[in-house]
Amino acid sequence: MIKKTLLALGLISMIFPLAAYASEADIANLTMGLDSLWIMLAFILVLLMQGGFILLEAGSTRMKNAGHVAGKTIFTVGLAAIVYWAVGYGVAFGSSGINGFMGWGEFFFSPATEVLEGESFPASVFFLFQLAFAAISLSIAWGGFAERAKLGSYVIFTLFYVSFIYPIVAHWIWGGGWLAEHGAQDFAGSTVVHLSGAVAALVATILLKPRIGKFNKDGSPNEILGHNQVFTALSVLLLWVGWFGFNAGSTVAIGDGFFAYVGFTTMIAAGAGGVSALLISWAVSGKADITSMLNGVLGGLVAITASCAFVDPWAAAVIGLIAGVLVFYSVKMFEKLKIDDPIYALSVHGMAGVWGTIANGIFATQALAEKVGIGQGGLIDTGSFKQLWVQIESVVFAGVFVAVSSFIVLGIMKKVMGFRVTEEQEIVGLDLSEHGVYGYPEQLTKSEKA
Numbered sequence: 001m002i003k004k005t006l007l008a009l010g011l012i013s014m015i016f017p018l019a020a021y022a023s024e025a026d027i028a029n030l031t032m033g034l035d036s037l038w039i040m041l042a043f044i045l046v047l048l049m050q051g052g053f054i055l056l057e058a059g060s061t062r063m064k065n066a067g068h069v070a071g072k073t074i075f076t077v078g079l080a081a082i083v084y085w086a087v088g089y090g091v092a093f094g095s096s097g098i099n100g101f102m103g104w105g106e107f108f109f110s111p112a113t114e115v116l117e118g119e120s121f122p123a124s125v126f127f128l129f130q131l132a133f134a135a136i137s138l139s140i141a142w143g144g145f146a147e148r149a150k151l152g153s154y155v156i157f158t159l160f161y162v163s164f165i166y167p168i169v170a171h172w173i174w175g176g177g178w179l180a181e182h183g184a185q186d187f188a189g190s191t192v193v194h195l196s197g198a199v200a201a202l203v204a205t206i207l208l209k210p211r212i213g214k215f216n217k218d219g220s221p222n223e224i225l226g227h228n229q230v231f232t233a234l235s236v237l238l239l240w241v242g243w244f245g246f247n248a249g250s251t252v253a254i255g256d257g258f259f260a261y262v263g264f265t266t267m268i269a270a271g272a273g274g275v276s277a278l279l280i281s282w283a284v285s286g287k288a289d290i291t292s293m294l295n296g297v298l299g300g301l302v303a304i305t306a307s308c309a310f311v312d313p314w315a316a317a318v319i320g321l322i323a324g325v326l327v328f329y330s331v332k333m334f335e336k337l338k339i340d341d342p343i344y345a346l347s348v349h350g351m352a353g354v355w356g357t358i359a360n361g362i363f364a365t366q367a368l369a370e371k372v373g374i375g376q377g378g379l380i381d382t383g384s385f386k387q388l389w390v391q392i393e394s395v396v397f398a399g400v401f402v403a404v405s406s407f408i409v410l411g412i413m414k415k416v417m418g419f420r421v422t423e424e425q426e427i428v429g430l431d432l433s434e435h436g437v438y439g440y441p442e443q444l445t446k447s448e449k450a
Helices: 002-060 063-093 123-144 151-174 178-182 190-208 229-251 258-285 290-307 313-336 345-363 366-372 386-416 423-428 430-435 441-449
Strands: none
Touching: 002 063, 002 123, 002 229, 063 123, 063 151, 063 430, 123 151, 123 190, 123 229, 123 345, 151 178, 151 190, 151 386, 151 430, 178 386, 190 290, 190 345, 190 386, 229 258, 229 290, 258 290, 258 313, 290 313, 290 345, 313 345, 345 386, 423 430
16 A cells, blocks of 8 residues: 555655646636636627617507517627627727827738747637627717617718727727826726717707607606516526626736636616615605616616725725616606617716716725726725826817717718608607518507507
8 A cells, every 4th residue: 555655655755846847838828718618708798788779769669669679789799790890990999000190000900820939818808898898888888769760870880980080088998098108097988988879879869850649849868768677677687697707808918817806896876876876766756767777777787896806895886886877867867858869878978977986986996996907096096186187188189089080970861861850750769760661560560450
């Protein structure tokens, strides 16, 4: 027995140095492979969020437009992929930048088939991940088009939004642009993705004007209920799950487990947003409004998207709580301003996006800012207003740029081609008027016969 044990120990002592040597040689490849796999998984999660947007927009609008919502979402994601490959990625991350304003190069992007020296993961998987973000921002913008825009409008606006409008903001903050040089903190896109999409939606809904029947002659609003609240709830769950690819995936690495911390703060803020929105709706109206609660969850997710890697857990809860309340009251504010926002994109993605970005300037810790390598701690941790000012700067300049550029594109479209359907087409529904078939053919054809 002793001889066998000594023999085994001898063999292990001979093999172990070889194994150690092999692991040292392969550790970089192993790390790269795991990180690449994580980014690919995050891309898949973010891409699947489009299913959430389909259900969110369809559930929040009327049955006669459901097929249109689903079809145009899939089509525009496909079109966005082509446009981003041809132009958008080069504008966002092109190696030859133009004075910090936009990237240049890498158009019709053709990545290497393997990882190049000095790279932590393949350029192709980074492209896919960034493409998914661009497509999400585009889908947010569609909230301002809902139930009244021509299909051709989606095509034209996709070309401009994905090739220049969104990528320029992405370059400013993520691509080494001028806001990045100032230390702007937007870890996964409260401003780049959500605020940009919401501002484009705001411009669209102002130019399109409200849906027929939304407001009375005296300006008082009528509630146009969505046709399926179960769809809306399921959409929030799908988006919530996808958000872990959105936020935690933005670490683009799994090495020290920091991605799990980012996921943790994301979960806390989302829960806090849902709770605060439900409670405030209950206190104000006497009823626990389900739509407000669902919007609160999304508002919490949007708000924490900028700060998920920069704040302590208690701050994540505060950010989510404030986001839920902010979303509830901003919905009422936009309605008083006679702005028709069918899927609440302006409140959920716009107002919560603004709050989430500015919140970094208040709650970010110096330790986490140093860990991420962007900016500095916020007002509470450092006593300095510097980061808060940078965050406000990000919101103002990104918002104004998207607003002006979207107004130019959509304003020209309105003059040249008109991008709202006719009154008759809107009453009939976009399923029939734009596609010639109902999304719910059995139910709607029966109701017509009746």
